[in-house]
Amino acid sequence: MSAHGKLVGAATLKRLRLARGWSLSGCARAIIDKAAELGQPLDVSVASVQRTVARWESSKGPILPGDRYQLLLAHLYARTADGQTSLGAGSDFAELLDALAHLGEGEQRLGELRMLLVKTATDGGGGLLALLGPSTQLALSTVLADPSRLDEGLLDAMRLAVGDVNGQVGSVPFVRVQLLLAPIVESCRRLLDAAVPEPLLPGLQAVAAQAYTLAGRAAFETRDDEASRALYAEATAAAGGIGSPWRRAVVHMSHALVTLYSTPGIEAAQRLVDAAVRDARAGESVTVRARAHALQAEFAARAGKERHAQAALALAWYDMDSDRDGDPAPTSFSPAHLRGFEGVTSLYVGDPAEAHDYFAQSAEALKAPRERVQRAIVSTDQALARIRLDAPESAAELLHGCIDAASVTGGRVASIRLRRARGDLRPWRREDWFADLDDHLIDSLGA
Incomplete structure (x- = not known):
């Protein structure tokens, strides 16, 4: 300094x-x-x-x-x-x-x-307004009373605030994420229904799409599936009006993962993945395209389609290794995340030992607070690989850390995967270490 x-x-x-x-x-x-x-x-x-x-x-x-x-x-x-x-x-x-x-x-x-x-x-019961400076709070109140006064400065402040909330994922429970988002979600709804300056409408739609998507994810994580579906519908509509297909692809991908865990079967989620790939290929973000191809690989692997899964992974790596200068979403997906998708693919249609190594590499790289939820999911999948490698006690040791992470954030996907891993361990239910794991699950997650 x-x-x-x-x-x-x-x-x-x-x-x-x-x-x-x-x-x-x-x-x-x-x-x-x-x-x-x-x-x-x-x-x-x-x-x-x-x-x-x-x-x-x-x-x-x-x-x-x-x-x-x-x-x-x-x-x-x-x-x-x-x-x-x-x-x-x-x-x-x-x-x-x-x-x-x-x-x-x-x-x-x-x-x-x-x-x-x-x-x-x-x-203390505060919400997103705490993340807005005093002048921004005043400006937002003024614009809600007179939407024609919306300007770029307020849109930038709203965008930063939503990004700030997004950065809290993994550090605060999802119920708090909902609390933080509620004022800006409602503000976006009111402004989109009003006569804002036409040149600023795409910017407002972009902020709304991001806020609604994050709110839809939070609603899902807190088991309010009806609210989640409504928010994703709003996010899709907002993103569709911007003229940047990659933004709608981001909405589709988040919605697909939520749908996978809230709707029986994979058909509905698969349709969203397909839509995400189409939008990502038509968009200008190579990083979003890599993420869409990675998700496509996971769904192909879940369906037992090894060739399709490997082809999608190859496309994802091609995108990830491409020149990403000027990418509008360069930090939305990383090689560490892609390693996790490689692990899932190997877990379903490949070698569990290879899957275990991919998961270990991914978990090691996912260290940021924002990545805590994803790391818990990856580590739970790593434990599943250990079970398939006939190392159940080692798997249970890994799952204890996953339980702690899931209990901090209240993450629903991590909890679902944990319960599935616990089910795979049932053949060893008479072991003391299984009882310890069961107690930990009940104490931390209530099941």
């Missing part, structure tokens, strides 16, 4: 403090009070904390606040002067994170602070 960057961080901390009307000692008292409120009292004097605050703001050699103080500052600045939670762009909390970054804090730690405060916001 450059010396200039550190000075910018120090100046930002000072500006935040002064904007709250705090002297150095006043800021120290606020920190001490917040620590006590959180049940983490600081065993130090006001004078000691005051000196620490001064070192953060020094114009000569500012220092980065330690982890504990970062947490306390995050809780302080996450609330506005009137006590409302505000975490979005332009908020004091966002400025705090920017200051900490200038002072040398890494992205992972800043992400952890943000996730923690999002959890706190939803614990």
Whole structure:
């Protein structure tokens, strides 16, 4: 971190403090009070904390606040002067994170602070409005009253907010994802039914398609299949009006996986996969096309069509290895995800040992918080491969970690796959390790 960057961080901390009307000692008292409120009292004097605050703001050699103080500052600045939670762009909390970054804090730690405060916001009954800065909240209220005032700035803020919620998947339960999304889903519905400026309609439809798709997934994960189907229908309609077929392909793929686990048979889900492949091939995102071909391979393998599955996998790898410069969705699918699809294909129509290795490679690479749900699914499939390799106890050991991950997020797909794996282990139901696994499942997932 450059010396200039550190000075910018120090100046930002000072500006935040002064904007709250705090002297150095006043800021120290606020920190001490917040620590006590959180049940983490600081065993130090006001004078000691005051000196620490001064070192953060020094114009000569500012220092980065330690982890504990970062947490306390995050809780302080996450609330506005009137006590409302505000975490979005332009908020004091966002400025705090920017200051900490200038002072040398890494992205992972800043992400952890943000996730923690999002959890706190939803614990307190807050929703997506907490992820919108004060000016954006005002702008959204104004536009809902007069849709003709919609502008690019508000669309960008809404897009970022939905992306922010999407980033919480794997870190917060899906019921909280629903809570966060509800205001923007309703806002999109109202605006799409209103007379917004015509040039901005595709942008609004893109935001709506993303919000509805994520909300449909969350509704499915919380076992509200009727709401899920309705949201996916809205997402498909919104994406269809944008003029970018890859966006509708993304909706179809998410809908296909949900349908696979909520509708008997695979025919309905297969139709969605076929539609996704058609749209992906007509679209400009090579990454989305790779994902569509990977999903096509999984469904072919589930149907026992080995040649079709291998052909689709080859197309997926061809797409993944292609030049993706300028791809509108470059991070939506990765080689680690594709390894998981290779594993599923091998599990159904190939060698379980090969499947196990593919799953292991995929799980090892899926480390981001956003990928926690997918990693639990991949690891559960890896356990299935171990069962087929006649290593049931080793499979059970792996499943314990999958249960913990599924219980954190409330993921329905992971839970379904876990129960199937448990069923495959029934021949060993008299073993002590099977009883331990059963107890863990019941304690964590209720079944």
